[in-house]
Amino acid sequence: MSMKTGYLRYERMDGTVLGEEERTGNFQEFHLRLPEKQRREQAQRCMNCGVPFCQNGTMISGMASGCPLHNLVPEINGLVACGRLEEAYHRLSITHSFPEFTCRVCPALCEAACTCGVHDAPVATKENEKEVIEYAFEHGLVPDESPKVRTGKKVAVVGSGPSGLAAANLLNRRGHDVTVYERKDRIGGLLRYGIPNMKLDKSVIDRRIRLMEKAGIRFITGIDVGKDVPASALMKEYDSVILACGASNPRDIQVPGRDARGIFFAVDFLGMVTKKLLDTDFKEYPGELVEGKEVLVIGGGDTGNDCVGTCIRLGAKRIRQLEMMPKPPEGRLPSNPWPEWPRVLKVDYGQEEAIWKYGSDPRMYQTTVKEFVKDKQGHLKEAVLVSLRPERDEKSGRIRMIPEEGSEKKVKASLVLIAAGFLGCEHYVTDSFSISTDARTNVKTEPGNYLTTRKNVYTAGDMHRGQSLVVWAIAEGQNAARQVDEDLMGYSSL
Ligand SMILES: Cc1cc2nc3c(=O)[nH]c(=O)nc-3n(C[C@H](O)[C@H](O)[C@H](O)COP(=O)(O)OP(=O)(O)OC[C@H]3O[C@@H](n4cnc5c(N)ncnc54)[C@H](O)[C@@H]3O)c2cc1C
Incomplete structure (x- = not known):
């Protein structure tokens, strides 16, 4: 065409x-x-x-x-x-x-x-x-997808990120009664309280949620399943439960001085900022968190970039972003041909803004933190950085990044944001449902399957595949919904 x-x-x-x-x-x-x-x-x-x-x-x-x-x-x-x-x-x-x-x-x-x-x-x-x-x-083409007939089956979805929402949407369209439980005060998971507003305006989520509510999906916020409500209560009330709780266990940086005041996990920080913006209808910015500060972002990935963009908007004095790995090439290497995902240097919006504001790319490659230094009141004041060099592990053949002795240097730091990835899902949920996790602490299922080790309990999204992408979370939610539907009805038309 x-x-x-x-x-x-x-x-x-x-x-x-x-x-x-x-x-x-x-x-x-x-x-x-x-x-x-x-x-x-x-x-x-x-x-x-x-x-x-x-x-x-x-x-x-x-x-x-x-x-x-x-x-x-x-x-x-x-x-x-x-x-x-x-x-x-x-x-x-x-x-x-x-x-x-x-x-x-x-x-x-x-x-x-x-x-x-x-x-x-x-x-x-x-x-x-x-x-x-x-x-x-x-043009009013997006319908609310209310089902014509209800099946009488009830499904609970725990977690309202993209995977939970995708599962809820399809199951409701099919005619099942769907309730989504969310522990936070607003719906959306990391769409809401991870990804900053300048990348995804939160009204875009609200617009979709209104349609889903109109179609009959029930949303309950402020309920932490496994703490406020035991798994047994959900198992009793619903025919099936889908756990879509994300992979919210952040990887920490365990070095001396970690207890200094002024060190946050990136997601907690980004969530705080968005909450303040939404609570005040964008009239107040939480400038006090960042204004005039020397910011150190640990992690050179997308979350780190979101921290850079957010801190620039909140008036940081200077931002450094640490990345353990070597600087990627500008173009594809012969070992990374099309159509593989290109492992090339990306200058994202936050880095562009840092170059504009401070005159240079904030990323420091092959560098990590060795120590945080506190003042007398316990506030963070400096960080000791160390350079890393790649070394191949004889046994596994994998590249490890080894600290270079004598390369230590001190930099000023009054705010540290740890964006070093995630270590799978939180245990109180899996313990409450008595379901198994795998070696990477993701919820265990057969490959390509969404049923956990417990009957009628399914999983989807980051909780299942580990920290990933919105598109994967939606795909997982949709696939889990099809499996739940098939198990409830004997076949699926989804
Ligand atoms: C800062 C940041 C930026 C990102 N940017 C991008 C991006 O630009 N593009 C992209 O594709 N991906 C991005 N990602 C990744 C993407 O957001 C996730 O892969 C995706 O949101 C996972 O969806 P999910 O539904 O599995 O889990 P989540 O989005 O994590 O949602 C899980 C929800 O479950 C709730 N929950 C957990 N436990 C319970 C419980 N016991 N009871 C009730 N509720 C519970 C949580 O509060 C949360 O709302 C980013 C991630 C982060 C951290």
């Missing part, structure tokens, strides 16, 4: 991104949409490949290549190219429950596997998806 030579005729063009000065003055989204004509041209760059890797979603060299939801990417691009956005929305809805989330936050596995990307810039599929779903909302 797309123009056959569009990829030769048009260069990739992305929507306008507001400049650093303008966007760092607030917490609003800063990616604008292209006008319709240019959007259609961008969709025409899709080559409608015979074998579309973009929608494959398979694991290659331990990393996903293409969309895990198997979105029908060339078909959708083709419809966008012709301006048939309503049909594109219906095509997208076949595979995807919440495109409005992924079109804002997904690292776009589809684009990394796009054939255009072998020699040129890939098709702008993520922005095309945004055009489709926002058009659908603007």
Whole structure:
């Protein structure tokens, strides 16, 4: 359907991104949409490949290549190219429950596997998806999906992140009575209290939740299952329970001085900031946490980048971001060919803003913290950093990062944010349900299956696969819902 030579005729063009000065003055989204004509041209760059890797979603060299939801990417691009956005929305809805989330936050596995990307810039599929779903909302095309018939079966979903929401949405559409339990004060999981507002405006979550409520899903916030309500009560009341509690056990940095005041886990910090913004309707910023401080972000990944962007908006004096691993190459190495996920240097929005504000990229590679130094009152004042060098472990063949003796140096630090990853799910939930976890403390199931070691108890999302991506969480939630439906009804039409 797309123009056959569009990829030769048009260069990739992305929507306008507001400049650093303008966007760092607030917490609003800063990616604008292209006008319709240019959007259609961008969709025409899709080559409608015979074998579309973009929608494959398979694991290659331990990393996903293409969309895990198997979105029908060339078909959708083709419809966008012709301006048939309503049909594109219906095509997208076949595979995807919440495109409005992924079109804002997904690292776009589809684009990394796009054939255009072998020699040129890939098709702008993520922005095309945004055009489709926002058009659908603007034109009242997104239904509330109330079921015509109720099955009489009851399902509890514990956790309201993207995996829990995706499972709840499909099961309710099928006619089961669904209740979502969330321990926080608002729905959304890390969509709400992890990913900052400038990346995903929280009104986008509220818009979806309103539709889900209208369709009959019950949301209960402020209830911590396993603490406020025992597992046995849920098992008694519901036919099935899906645990979608995330992988919220943060990896700590255990070095001398860790008890200094001024050290936070990144997710706690980001959650505090968003809560304050939402509680005050964006009228008050929690500047006191960051203003004028020397910030040290430990972790060079996406969460660390979100901390950098947030701290810039809150007036940090200076930001350093530590990354243990060596600096990645600027382009793909021969050992990392297309369509593998590209392991290349990425300069994300937070780093761009730091370069604009402080004059240099905040990342320090092959570096970690050896010690935190406190003042007399117990407040953090400095950190001792140490350089790392890669060394191959003889037995496992794996690369380990070894501290270089004599490379220690002290830097000022009055706020530390630990963004060093996660160590699986929290035990009180798995203990309460008496279900097993695997060696990585994720909930144990058979491969490709969502049933835990206990009958009628299922799992999905980060709690199942470990810290991952929104797109995977949605895929897991949808798949778990299909399995629950099949086990309840003997077959599934989902
Ligand atoms: C800071 C940060 C930024 C990220 N940015 C991106 C990004 O840009 N793009 C991307 O694709 N991915 C991103 N991710 C990863 C992504 O957010 C997660 O992979 C995804 O949210 C996992 O979804 P989930 O539903 O499995 O769990 P979560 O989103 O973690 O939701 C789990 C929910 O369960 C609730 N819960 C837990 N235990 C209980 C209980 N006992 N009772 C009741 N409720 C409970 C929690 O409060 C939480 O709300 C980011 C992660 C972080 C930490």
